Amino acid sequence: MFPKEATRTLTFTIIKRAVIHLALIGLFAVLALAQTNGKIQTNQRVLGEDVRRLGLPGNDDFADVKRLARTPAASAELLVSQLSVLDHPERTLVGDGSPRVEHVLWSFLALRYITGGMDFCAPTRWKFGTSYEEGVRDYWLHFYDKSCVVFFSDWPSHGRTYIAPFDAQQAIISAWRRWYGHHREDSDYHPLVNPPAHQWPESVQKLVRISNE
Numbered sequence: 136m137f138p139k140e141a142t143r144t145l146t147f148t149i150i151k152r153a154v155i156h157l158a159l160i161g162l163f164a165v166l167a168l169a170q171t172n173g174k175i176q177t178n179q180r181v182l183g184e185d186v187r188r189l190g191l192p193g194n195d196d197f198a199d200v201k202r203l204a205r206t207p208a209a210s211a212e213l214l215v216s217q218l219s220v221l222d223h224p225e226r227t228l229v230g231d232g233s234p235r236v237e238h239v240l241w242s243f244l245a246l247r248y249i250t251g252g253m254d255f256c257a258p259t260r261w262k263f264g265t266s267y268e269e270g271v272r273d274y275w276l277h278f279y280d281k282s283c284v285v286f287f288s289d290w291p292s293h294g295r296t297y298i299a300p301f302d303a304q305q306a307i308i309s310a311w312r313r314w315y316g317h318h319r320e321d322s323d324y325h326p327l328v329n330p331p332a333h334q335w336p337e338s339v340q341k342l343v344r345i346s347n348e
Contacts, residue, residue, distance in 0.1 A: 252340025
């Protein structure tokens with residue numbers, strides 16, 4: 136073989152091997168990406184299942200909330216999507232309410248947990264009635280701030296849950312959606328760390344007041 140032909144053959148072999156090497160790198164990259172995407176989809180599916188069953192009869196809500204706190208940014212998106220206005224807010228819920236009501240309330244509780252106890256408080260135009268129940272409802276909804284109400288508040292010793300008026304509910308849900316819009320990429324959520332199970336649902340650590348626009 137002449138030197139020029141040998142050089143050509145060697146060059147061709149090197150190029151061929153380089154192409155094969157690059158092809159293998161590309162194949163491994165595609166497989167790794169597919170595996171990563173598969174894990175992400177699996178994690179999202181598991182998170183979605185945890186969120187969807189919050190508040191349902193027989194579910195271990197505390198355990199699900201703690202799992203959601205491991206991935207707070209991803210969980211926040213799912214939880215915010217579950218928030219909705221509740222009908223008949225002037226009604227006192229004794230013990231367990233309807234599955235839908237319990238689901239919405241636990242979605243708020245989970246958001247409170249994964250954000251380190253944050254909650255929103257909104258003013259209301261509702262005029263609380265003069266009955267004993269309305270007086271107690273007024274007291275607990277204004278428990279954290281006399282000028283605004285939280286979405287719901289519990290009377291722990293009596294097992295009763297009081298729901299905010301419509302206008303405050305709507306304002307608080309909108310506030311959570313705006314908040315997530317600004318924090319969807321954040322990693323600085325600071326979830327609560329092993330709080331006593333009988334305390335954190337009734338405890339608001341960081342109250343954010345919504346201005347009356």
